[in-house]
Amino acid sequence: MATMSMTGSQLRPNEAELIKSVCNGEREAFYELLRPYERMIYATAISVVRNSADAEEVAQEAVLKAFSGLAKFRGESKFSTWLLQITYNEARMKLKKARPHLYESIDDQPQSEEGDFWPKDYADWRPIPSELLERNEMRQAVQDAINSLIPVYREVLVLRDLQHLSIKETSRILGISEPNVKTRLHRARLHLRDCLAPGIDGCWIRGRPYRKVRSW
Amino acid sequence: MATIEISCVEVWREISNYLDGDISPELRERMEAHFKACAHCTAVLDGTRNVVGLVGDGRLFQIPDGFSKRLYKKLQKLP
Numbered sequence: 510m511a512t513m514s515m516t517g518s519q520l521r522p523n524e525a526e527l528i529k530s531v532c533n534g535e536r537e538a539f540y541e542l543l544r545p546y547e548r549m550i551y552a553t554a555i556s557v558v559r560n561s562a563d564a565e566e567v568a569q570e571a572v573l574k575a576f577s578g579l580a581k582f583r584g585e586s587k588f589s590t591w592l593l594q595i596t597y598n599e600a601r602m603k604l605k606k607a608r609p610h611l612y613e614s615i616d617d618q619p620q621s622e623e624g625d626f627w628p629k630d631y632a633d634w635r636p637i638p639s640e641l642l643e644r645n646e647m648r649q650a651v652q653d654a655i656n657s658l659i660p661v662y663r664e665v666l667v668l669r670d671l672q673h674l675s676i677k678e679t680s681r682i683l684g685i686s687e688p689n690v691k692t693r694l695h696r697a698r699l700h701l702r703d704c705l706a707p708g709i710d711g712c713w714i715r716g717r718p719y720r721k722v723r724s725w
Numbered sequence: 726m727a728t729i730e731i732s733c734v735e736v737w738r739e740i741s742n743y744l745d746g747d748i749s750p751e752l753r754e755r756m757e758a759h760f761k762a763c764a765h766c767t768a769v770l771d772g773t774r775n776v777v778g779l780v781g782d783g784r785l786f787q788i789p790d791g792f793s794k795r796l797y798k799k800l801q802k803l804p
Contacts, residue, residue, distance in 0.1 A: 540797060547793055552786035561789055568792075569799050576800060625734050628769050642784040651779050652786070670780040676747075695741035701780070702772040 519587045528588075532580050539576055546589055549672060550596050556667040557600035558607075559656050567603050571596040586678070593672060594682050597664070604660065626696060629703040654704035662697035669694050731755040736766045740773050 520528075530538035550571060555564035575595050582591055641647040655663060668679040669690070679694075680687045731752075736759050742748045743756055760767045779785065 548788055551788050551792060555786055565789065565792060569796055572796060573799060626737055642782050648785055666780060670777050673781065691742060698741050698773050698776055701776045705776060706772045
């Protein structure tokens with residue numbers, strides 16, 4: 510039974526109880542267990558498959574799998590990490606089915622893992638525009654930038670910076686080494702900065718001109 | 726003791742690890758000395774930090790209307 514080995518596990522206070530209830534046939538307890546993670550599941554799915562219809566389908570499939578596999582969950586990782594792993598696998602499978610070429614060799618792709626990174630410009634982007642995420646166009650700009658990353662960079666960025674997993678957890682979920690996680694994350698972040706530093710229409714803050722400081 | 730200088734390319738290579746606090750104290754000191762003197766690298770650092778903040782903001786991906794309802798309906802249909 511799933512709950513037998515959960516002493517000293519990384520579960521949140523009431524999660525072990527809820528899991529126990531679900532395993533004893535109380536389906537309602539699963540809804541409660543799942544509710545805090547709905548956004549996380551959807552965000553992971555959409556950042557891999559990149560459209561909301563597929564993301565919703567992936568999220569549903571992942572949740573059904575989590576439900577039927579809950580008895581196998583041993584509490585060795587956080588419940589959220591376990592859910593993420595399932596969601597991520599589902600999303601990746603869907604993407605592979607739709608576009609197998611995206612997971613082929615990345616050697617020939619422009620965002621290569623070889624060589625040093627050179628910033629496109631040195632745009633000064635000091636104000637933290639986080640509150641601007643209330644604006645649709647802003648959210649869209651960030652999502653478009655994430656979508657422009659090749660999958661192997663995008664998945665690392667999503668797990669680390671969106672879902673706040675550790676390097677170790679990210680490495681385990683993706684099945685790549687920790688140094689590889691760091692390299693890919695580094696490239697993903699710098700690529701994103703290149704995409705976003707110039708802002709929307711050349712400026713993040715309305716009414717304030719954007720000073721472009723191209724190095725060439 | 727004098728801080729050994731570090732080049733812009735070396736700084737860019739470590740910016741992500743710097744933001745994650747995943748570098749040695751010596752390297753941190755060299756990078757910070759570099760940032761004080763180099764506006765370009767400081768701009769790259771600030772921009773990258775902003776990116777990490779934006780991606781990590783919970784508001785980035787909004788769940789579509791009716792998502793939960795449809796999800797729980799699927800669950801209810803399970804045998």
